[in-house]
Amino acid sequence: MLRIFGASVIPAICTAIIAYFGYYAISGTRGYHAYAQVSSELAAQKQRLASVRGERKRLEHRIDLIENGDPDTIEEVEREQMLGSLPGQVAVPRERH
DSSP: OHHHIIIIIHHHHHHHHHHHHHHHHHHSTTSHHHHHHHHHHHHHHHHHHHHHHHHHHHHHHHHHHHHTTOHHHHHHHHIIIIIOOOTTOOOOOOOOO
16 A cells, blocks of 8 residues: 555655646746746836937037037027927028118
8 A cells, every 4th residue: 555655646746746836937927938028128128228328428418518608509409498499490590670
């Protein structure tokens, strides 16, 4: 009787334990599928970070131009804030009489 128990039940229990951990290693909350999802989210966030860094560099350059008194940039900011100009709008100065 003990041989039958040792020969059939213990391997069945071991197989069930291995199957349990194997399932959660693949489909669990921290398994392979979750890892793949987190990896794709990380790649998207890295791409977003790169675009935000590029935008930040552009804005820092623009601030440097304004602080150093670049007349074109200052005029552009004046037009945007004071005149409410639209992108691509061209202002033609008139001669004063």
